[in-house]
Structure formats: structure tokens, C-alpha cells
Amino acid sequence: MIVVWALVGLSLSLAVELGLGRFAPGATQYVSVMTLPLVAYALRTSQRSSMVVGCASGLLQDYWLEPRLFGLNGLVKTFLGWALGGIGARFDLNNFWGRCAAGASVHLLDEGLQSLVRKMFGETVAPVGAASLALRAVAGGLLTAGVLFIVGKFGTSRRAPRQKPRRG
Amino acid sequence: MAAVSPARANALLLGVMSFGQLLLMASSVRGGMPATGVSATVGAVSRPAASAGRSVSGILLDVAHFFGDVHADDVANVKLRLEVTRLAGELSRTQELTQENERLRRLLGMHDDLAPKSIGASVVTARLGTQSRVILVDRGSADGVRPDMAVVAWGGAVGRVVSVESGFARVRLLSDPNSGASGVVARSRAEGMIVGRGGEPMEMIYVPKYADVAVGDRVVTSGLDGVFPRGFGLGRVSVVGEPVGASKSIRLEPEVDDRSIEDVLILLEPTGTRLLETDEPEPRP
Numbered sequence: 374m375i376v377v378w379a380l381v382g383l384s385l386s387l388a389v390e391l392g393l394g395r396f397a398p399g400a401t402q403y404v405s406v407m408t409l410p411l412v413a414y415a416l417r418t419s420q421r422s423s424m425v426v427g428c429a430s431g432l433l434q435d436y437w438l439e440p441r442l443f444g445l446n447g448l449v450k451t452f453l454g455w456a457l458g459g460i461g462a463r464f465d466l467n468n469f470w471g472r473c474a475a476g477a478s479v480h481l482l483d484e485g486l487q488s489l490v491r492k493m494f495g496e497t498v499a500p501v502g503a504a505s506l507a508l509r510a511v512a513g514g515l516l517t518a519g520v521l522f523i524v525g526k527f528g529t530s531r532r533a534p535r536q537k538p539r540r541g
Numbered sequence: 542m543a544a545v546s547p548a549r550a551n552a553l554l555l556g557v558m559s560f561g562q563l564l565l566m567a568s569s570v571r572g573g574m575p576a577t578g579v580s581a582t583v584g585a586v587s588r589p590a591a592s593a594g595r596s597v598s599g600i601l602l603d604v605a606h607f608f609g610d611v612h613a614d615d616v617a618n619v620k621l622r623l624e625v626t627r628l629a630g631e632l633s634r635t636q637e638l639t640q641e642n643e644r645l646r647r648l649l650g651m652h653d654d655l656a657p658k659s660i661g662a663s664v665v666t667a668r669l670g671t672q673s674r675v676i677l678v679d680r681g682s683a684d685g686v687r688p689d690m691a692v693v694a695w696g697g698a699v700g701r702v703v704s705v706e707s708g709f710a711r712v713r714l715l716s717d718p719n720s721g722a723s724g725v726v727a728r729s730r731a732e733g734m735i736v737g738r739g740g741e742p743m744e745m746i747y748v749p750k751y752a753d754v755a756v757g758d759r760v761v762t763s764g765l766d767g768v769f770p771r772g773f774g775l776g777r778v779s780v781v782g783e784p785v786g787a788s789k790s791i792r793l794e795p796e797v798d799d800r801s802i803e804d805v806l807i808l809l810e811p812t813g814t815r816l817l818e819t820d821e822p823e824p825r826p
Contacts, residue, residue, distance in 0.1 A: 383590075384587075384589075384590035384593075385590075387587055387590045387591060388590050388591065388593055388594025388597065389594065390666075391591055391594045391595060391598070391666040391677075392594050392595075392597065392598035392601075392666075393666075394666030394667040394668055394677075395595075395598045395599075395664070395665065395666050396598060396601070396602065398667035398668075398669050398799065398800045399669060399800045401667065401668050401669050401670065402670055402671060402740055420547075421547075421550075421551055421554065424551065424554060424555060424558065428558055428562070432579070432583050433583060433587050435580075435583070436580055436583040436584050436587060437591065437677065438666070438668040438673075438675055438677070438711075439673065439675070440673065440703040440704065440711050440713045440717070441569065441570065441703065441719070442566045442569060442570065443565055443566065443569035443579070443580050444563070444564075444565030444576070444579075445566060447565070448558075448562040448563065448566070451559060455551060455555045458551075459548075459551075484670075484671065484672075487672055487673075488672055490566075491672055494566060494567075494570060496672075496718070496719050497719050498672060498718060499671055499672060499718040499737070499738050499739030499740075499741065500739075500741075501671050501739070502741075505671065505740065
């Protein structure tokens with residue numbers, strides 16, 4: 374069932390991302406709808422599934438909207454899925470402020486890591502203003518919290534009871 | 542054999558997936574097979590979702606346009622009546638000018654076939670990020686579109702085709718940080734290179750220190766890059782920077798707003814170089 378929900382979530386996100394690019398192209402500078410399945414899985418399921426969903430959403434984004442480096446968004450979102458999935462396994466972020474913080478930090482890290490990888494592959498990276506970053510964080514956080522609130526109305530949290538991480 | 546902890550297994554999986562995707566990126570930079578294969582698979586799997594998204598957004602856009610048009614029609618109707626009267630006078634003047642233009646073109650020995658062959662395309666979607674600015678248009682290899690073709694819109698140059706699939710093409714906009722075009726100031730003919738700055742205004746670099754450039758000057762394509770033909774608008778000078786070394790940089794307000802591009806023309810021939818070759822005298826043996 375988790376795979377079916379992932380496929381539905383990814384398909385919807387892709388459709389909305391492409392639709393947003395047509396309706397309000399300016400908004401794509403501040404929000405990335407393809408990060409939503411990643412955050413949803415990181416906060417509600419396991420670290421591994423959030424990595425896989427992140428990778429899939431990144432590759433979809435690469436295919437449709439990345440002009441040169443196929444795999445760039447896949448790599449960045451796999452890492453973000455791993456990081457957020459790990460944090461989500463230790464702390465309960467599945468509430469309004471947790472979702473806001475997760476959405477905001479994923480949007481910021483997505484931008485930062487993409488710039489880093491682009492630089493690694495010899496691409497020119499444009500400087501990003503503080504105002505633009507702040508707007509991205511706020512928009513990303515609110516979008517994530519809003520969408521996950523709506524998604525939460527239709528389903529229940531699927532995370533297994535939290536276990537203490539093993540040491541050693 | 543000791544069992545691997547979930548944290549270590551996930552870290553291992555992260556390493557394997559990251560390595561695989563780094564290989565994909567390296568392969569895509571060189572146009573290699575692995576990236577092409579994976580990309581084709583991802584495209585085939587996601588096409589139904591993308592088509593559904595396009596259809597729904599297309600319907601919504603049409604509905605929005607319809608209601609917008611109904612409201613605008615009443616206002617426009619009055620304006621149009623006045624315009625028709627004015628244009629009737631303009632038309633007779635334009636007909637005269639067209640005839641004169643034809644005579645002059647013949648005199649100058651210009652050929653009609655120098656006009657770039659083009660194909661119209663609609664924008665399917667856009668991504669206007671800071672580090673990557675790209676639009677997707679609904680014409681692809683099946684329509685004769687190839688990488689490196691110039692894309693223009695009403696008002697000026699838009700960008701360059703970077704990759705093509707059978708039914709669509711990805712166009713990197715001029716405002717993308719990795720874009721570049723050769724430009725010239727229309728008034729003073731000072732040349733430079735136009736580079737994108739993401740969401741910020743474009744910049745014209747390598748402009749000679751003593752070049753005559755003023756705020757408000759129009760910058761057009763020079764045709765020297767071999768992608769864009771000469772004369773397409775790029776932008777207007779908004780800031781003239783202080784000279785650094787032998788050159789100065791100039792900020793441009795773009796001629797075409799990336800956020801409002803709906804229809805474009807893809808130029809099917811690299812007419813920039815062809816025009817230059819035609820203009821230059823034949824070398825003597």
C-alpha cells in the first residue's frame with residue numbers, strides 16, 4: 374500500500390509542479406512541489422522510504438525540468454530524504470510547527486545543495502539574495518504544513534511506534 | 542555474521558544511490574547511454590501524469606482566459622472602434638511603405654530567403670529557479686527542432702534549445718546563469734556578452750571601458766554567437782557599472798519577461814552566421 378500512495382503522491386506532485394509552471398511561473402522560484410512527497414514520507418514513514426521517494430521525485434524533476442545535469446535533483450533529494458528521515462525517526466515533527474520547519478529547511482537545503490553540486494560539475498552559480506532565501510523558506514514551510522494538514526485529514530500517520538536508536 | 546543496523550544499512554543505501562546518481566550526472570554531461578536510458582525510462586513512466594497535469598491546467602487556463610476575455614471584451618470593444626478608424630488611415634500609409642520597402646530591398650540585393658525559417662510553439666511549463674531557468678515547449682524532434690536552435694518571442698530573444706524529445710523541447714532561458722549570447726548596443730554598436738543572473742537582471746560583460754553606453758540604450762543580438770540572428774531585442778540598459786580593468790559591466794532590464802512567455806518561435810536555421818557570411822565580401826583567389 375505504501376508504494377501505491379507513493380506513486381499517487383509523486384504523480385500528483387508532478388502534475389501540480391508542471392501546472393504551477395504554466396499558471397504561475399514566478400512561484401517556481403520560491404516553492405518546489407516535488408519536495409512535498411519527500412517531507413511527507415520523512416515525517417510519516419521510515420528513513421529508507423523517504424530516501425527512495427526523494428530519489429524518485431528528484432529524477433522526475435530532472436527529466437522534465439533540468440536542462441543539463443540529469444540526476445542532480447535525484448541526488449539532492451535522496452540526501453534530503455536520508456537527513457530528514459533520520460531526524461524524523463528521532464523527533465516527532467508531524468505537527469504544524471514541525472512540518473513548517475521541515476518544509477522550510479528542505480526548501481533552503483535543496484537550493485544550497487543544488488548550487489554546490491552544480492559548482493562541482495562546472496556550472497555557473499548565481500548569487501542568491503537573503504530576501505529571496507527568506508521568502509523561499511517561508512513559502513516552502515507554509516506550503517508543506519498546509520498540504521500535509523490536508524493530506525492528514527484523509528489518512529492517518531503510518532509510522533510504526535518509535536524505537537530508540539541502537540548504539541554501537 | 543553480525544546483523545547490520547538499520548542506520549548503517551540506510552547510510553550504505555545512501556552511498557550507493559548517491560554514487561549511482563553522480564555517475565548519471567557525469568554521463569548526462571557527456572551525453573552517454575546510461576543517462577539517456579534512465580532518462581527515457583523516467584520519461585515513459587511519468588508521461589501519463591504529466592499529460593494529465595497538462596490537460597487539467599490547460600482546461601483551467603482556458604476557463605480563466607474565457608472569463609477574463611468576457612470582461613475585457615466590453616472595454617476593448619469601445620477602444621477597438623476608435624482603433625479601426627485610426628488604423629484605416631495607417632493602412633493606406635503602410636501599403637505605400639511596403640511597396641517602397643520592396644523596391645529598396647531589391648535595390649540592396651537582399652534575398653527573402655534570409656528571413657529565418659521558424660516554427661511556433663506553446664509553453665507547456667516553466668521552472669524559473671535561481672540556478673536553473675528553463676521552459677518546456679510543445680514542439681520536439683518530430684517537428685524538426687534540434688538542440689542549439691534559437692528561441693524568440695514577440696519582443697525579443699528568449700533562449701536556446703538544450704535538449705529535445707519527440708514531442709517537446711527544453712529551452713534554457715537567457716536569464717539562466719549558464720546562458721550566454723552575443724549582444725550589441727543598438728545606438729553605439731558597442732559589443733559585449735549577455736549573461737543571465739538567475740532572478741536578477743541580466744548582465745552585459747566584456748564591454749570596452751570607453752564604449753559609449755547610456756541608461757535606456759537598447760541592446761540587441763549581434764549574431765556573432767552563431768545561435769541568434771542579428772537584431773532580436775535583449776534588453777535595455779538599466780545600470781552602467783564602473784570600469785574594472787579594460788572593461789565594464791552593464792545591467793539590463795530584459796526585453797521579454799520570463800514569467801509572461803506563452804508562445805514562442807523556434808528558429809530552425811542558424812541564421813546568425815549565415816547572415817554574416819552573406820554580408821561579407823567573397824574572398825579573392
